Amino acid sequence: MENKLVITMVLYQTKFSETPSYDYIKRVISEKKSVYLFIYDNSQNEQADTLFSFQNVRYVHDGTNPGLAKAYNAGRHCLNEVQGDLLLLLDQDTLLDEHYLERLLSLSLDPEVGAYVPIVSSHGRQISPVFSDKYIGGQSELPKAGIYSEKIMSINSGTVLPEATLSSIGSFNLDFPLDFLDHWLFWKIHQLDKKISVLNNHLTHDLSVLDYQTINSKRYESIIRGETLFYKKYDQEQFYNHRRHLLLRTVKQFLRVKNRKIWRRTFLEYRSLMKGK
Structure with missing residues (x-):
C-alpha cells in the first residue's frame, strides 16, 4: 500500500500554473488518490486554477503574507484531516522530480528517521543537505545518500516529514516566519534524537538568497534577524562562531x-551582539 502524501506548496506573487512542477503535479493529482495537494497562497491577489476544484486539492489565500511557518502549520492540519503519512514541503521555485515522488510513496517508514530529504542543487552546485555540527558556511561538508545520526540541515523545499515527527515537534515555530525556519526544524529533529535519511534523488531549486548582489534589503533583514535568533536561542554552541x-x-x-x-546592516548586527556579550 502506498504512503498517503500531502504536498504543501507555498506561493508568493506567482501563479500556480507558472511553477516549474505544475504539469507534473497536475498529472499526479489526477492519477493518484494517495497524493493530496495543499496550496497556501501568500500573494496579494487570490488566484484560480482548474486543479483547485479537485477533491484532493486544498487552496488557501492569505494576502497578509505571513511567510512559511503559518503555511506549514496549515499543511500539517491538512495532513491530519486526511490521515496522511508524509508531509512534503515544496517551494514554488523547486522542480519536483517524478522519481522522487514515486520513492516517497513506496518508502518503508523507519520510526528512527525524523525526516527524508533529497539532494538539492541550485545553479549547478549542491546547496542541501549539509552537515550542521559546525557553523554552516561556504565550506560546509555535504552528505551523500544514506541515513545519518549526525546533525544535518536541509532546506525546507523537498523535505519530507513523517506524521510521527510532526506530532513530536508540535508545530512549526512562528518565531521564524520565513528565514532560518529550516535550521530550527532540523535542530529540533536532532533534539528528538531522530535520524535524517538522505535519499539518492536530486531536485533543482532556484535559491535567490545565495547572491548578495541581487538580494534586497528587506529580505536580508529577515535573514539576519532569523540568524541571530537561531544562534542566540537554539543552536547556542555556534553563537560565537x-x-x-x-x-x-x-x-x-x-x-x-x-x-x-547590506554590509552596513551586517556590521550593525555584529556590533549589537558584541555589546550584548
Whole structure:
C-alpha cells in the first residue's frame, strides 16, 4: 500500500500554473488518490486554477503574507484531516522530480528517521543537505545518500516529514516566519534524537538568497534577524562562531556588494551582539 502524501506548496506573487512542477503535479493529482495537494497562497491577489476544484486539492489565500511557518502549520492540519503519512514541503521555485515522488510513496517508514530529504542543487552546485555540527558556511561538508545520526540541515523545499515527527515537534515555530525556519526544524529533529535519511534523488531549486548582489534589503533583514535568533536561542554552541562570521561577512560585503545597506546592516548586527556579550 502506498504512503498517503500531502504536498504543501507555498506561493508568493506567482501563479500556480507558472511553477516549474505544475504539469507534473497536475498529472499526479489526477492519477493518484494517495497524493493530496495543499496550496497556501501568500500573494496579494487570490488566484484560480482548474486543479483547485479537485477533491484532493486544498487552496488557501492569505494576502497578509505571513511567510512559511503559518503555511506549514496549515499543511500539517491538512495532513491530519486526511490521515496522511508524509508531509512534503515544496517551494514554488523547486522542480519536483517524478522519481522522487514515486520513492516517497513506496518508502518503508523507519520510526528512527525524523525526516527524508533529497539532494538539492541550485545553479549547478549542491546547496542541501549539509552537515550542521559546525557553523554552516561556504565550506560546509555535504552528505551523500544514506541515513545519518549526525546533525544535518536541509532546506525546507523537498523535505519530507513523517506524521510521527510532526506530532513530536508540535508545530512549526512562528518565531521564524520565513528565514532560518529550516535550521530550527532540523535542530529540533536532532533534539528528538531522530535520524535524517538522505535519499539518492536530486531536485533543482532556484535559491535567490545565495547572491548578495541581487538580494534586497528587506529580505536580508529577515535573514539576519532569523540568524541571530537561531544562534542566540537554539543552536547556542555556534553563537560565537556566528558573531565572528558576521565580521568576516561585513568585510566581504564591503568589498564585493554594491548595495551598501547590506554590509552596513551586517556590521550593525555584529556590533549589537558584541555589546550584548
